[in-house]
Amino acid sequence: MKRLLAALLCAGATAALAAPLPMLHTQGTHWVDAGGRQVVLRGTNLGNWLINEFWMMDLGTDKDDQCTLEATLDRRFGYQERQRLMRLFRDNWITTRDWDLMQRHGLNVVRLPFLYSVIEDEKHPRTLRADAWHYLDEAIRQAESRGMYVILDLHGAVGSQGWEHHSGCAGKNQYWSTPEYQARTEWLWQQVASRYKDNGTVAGYSVLNEPWGTTPERMAAVVGKLYAAIRAIDPNHVVILPGHSTGIDAYGKPADKGMRNVAFEMHPYPGHFGWGKPGVAVHREWLTCGPDGKGGVCEWDARLRGLDTALYLGEIQPWALMGLERGGQVARASFDTYARYGWAATAWSWKVVSREGGHDTGKWGFVTNAPGARVPALDFATAPLADIEILFRSFGTQAYEIHQPLLHWLTTSSPRDIHDIQ
Numbered sequence: 001m002k003r004l005l006a007a008l009l010c011a012g013a014t015a016a017l018a019a020p021l022p023m024l025h026t027q028g029t030h031w032v033d034a035g036g037r038q039v040v041l042r043g044t045n046l047g048n049w050l051i052n053e054f055w056m057m058d059l060g061t062d063k064d065d066q067c068t069l070e071a072t073l074d075r076r077f078g079y080q081e082r083q084r085l086m087r088l089f090r091d092n093w094i095t096t097r098d099w100d101l102m103q104r105h106g107l108n109v110v111r112l113p114f115l116y117s118v119i120e121d122e123k124h125p126r127t128l129r130a131d132a133w134h135y136l137d138e139a140i141r142q143a144e145s146r147g148m149y150v151i152l153d154l155h156g157a158v159g160s161q162g163w164e165h166h167s168g169c170a171g172k173n174q175y176w177s178t179p180e181y182q183a184r185t186e187w188l189w190q191q192v193a194s195r196y197k198d199n200g201t202v203a204g205y206s207v208l209n210e211p212w213g214t215t216p217e218r219m220a221a222v223v224g225k226l227y228a229a230i231r232a233i234d235p236n237h238v239v240i241l242p243g244h245s246t247g248i249d250a251y252g253k254p255a256d257k258g259m260r261n262v263a264f265e266m267h268p269y270p271g272h273f274g275w276g277k278p279g280v281a282v283h284r285e286w287l288t289c290g291p292d293g294k295g296g297v298c299e300w301d302a303r304l305r306g307l308d309t310a311l312y313l314g315e316i317q318p319w320a321l322m323g324l325e326r327g328g329q330v331a332r333a334s335f336d337t338y339a340r341y342g343w344a345a346t347a348w349s350w351k352v353v354s355r356e357g358g359h360d361t362g363k364w365g366f367v368t369n370a371p372g373a374r375v376p377a378l379d380f381a382t383a384p385l386a387d388i389e390i391l392f393r394s395f396g397t398q399a400y401e402i403h404q405p406l407l408h409w410l411t412t413s414s415p416r417d418i419h420d421i422q
Helices: 002-009 066-077 079-093 096-104 134-144 179-196 216-231 280-287 296-307 324-341 385-394 404-411
Strands: 025-027 030-032 042-045 109-115 149-156 202-206 238-242 262-266 310-316 344-347 367-369 400-402
Touching: 042 324, 066 079, 079 385, 096 134, 096 400, 109 134, 109 344, 134 149, 134 179, 149 179, 149 310, 179 202, 179 216, 202 310, 216 238, 238 310, 262 296, 280 296, 280 324, 296 310, 296 324, 310 324, 324 344, 324 404, 400 404
Parallel strands: 042 109, 042 344, 109 149, 149 202, 202 238, 238 262, 262 310, 310 344
Antiparallel strands: 025 030, 367 400
């Protein structure tokens, strides 16, 4: 394991890989390659790229969402112009420099959150967009050339699978009550599976992000149908079963239901969303199994061993708001702990920018905009078209500030024990 971790830590300094990556699968509680050798996946999310979250660019509140932006642009400029503007944004939010920096951080996997309408023509159900594969193919190409895997994550299903803004449409949650939306999502995943079934760079399919707009039992039943739809096309890739906000108990043991080559997905956020406050203490308790030695990661390890199933921590945030040096150390300790259990993990998120710029006590991104490269205040409902274009183009060229302690601790050969961090 020590040699494996050391190899991963040096990944950012190795030459880019041109050959296709070996297909991964799960074996018991571990992610492994074709030879059965354990693979430790450690990486990031490409949030706000293929589905917008306004807080990540400091241009709105949690009441703002992708649906609101699209409706505003449609009303002001028309559908075709909206399409052009969204392409302009996406062509600049993530560029080659981001991929180069991800490799420099020693990351070997990216989770790619996308909205259903990136692939399906929103005006013609069950029809692929003319450019349906442009961004997914580009992400896979960029990742593969750097020896990085990609996890495809349906972050916003048609109808929205939750009440939250990050499902695409805040307050909608119509996915569960609309059989047609569920059927279209099965269709969508079959298109994805047909496209990538033989592509080893794709590490897995995360079928629904945080599907919390229904009961755990209903979630498990619908996800089971998505699993079956994918398996009808693709026998190879890991299918990632999303957890509910209450956990994974509704699934039971996947093998007992005929599911194979799967992993559960959970999003542990110590220090956030009501789970204590940002600081070393809350992370130490989680990573060292709680006061009785049986909670935290130990509880999850025991549960997964009982289910004989791997785990994917699709979203984690182990450095924000703790001070840069302390945050970098906690992040390293967190990733190393997950690696010891064989869990894959991707941090939320790669890039978060703000009006003022700079990391301050630790933004949620590996990178942010430099203090002199501020994001201008802009209201999409009133701003001139030229100003929106300037803003979207600026995301591709604005100066970055790297979280230097995070970069150091993720790439150094010296581990960090959570017990030693003050």
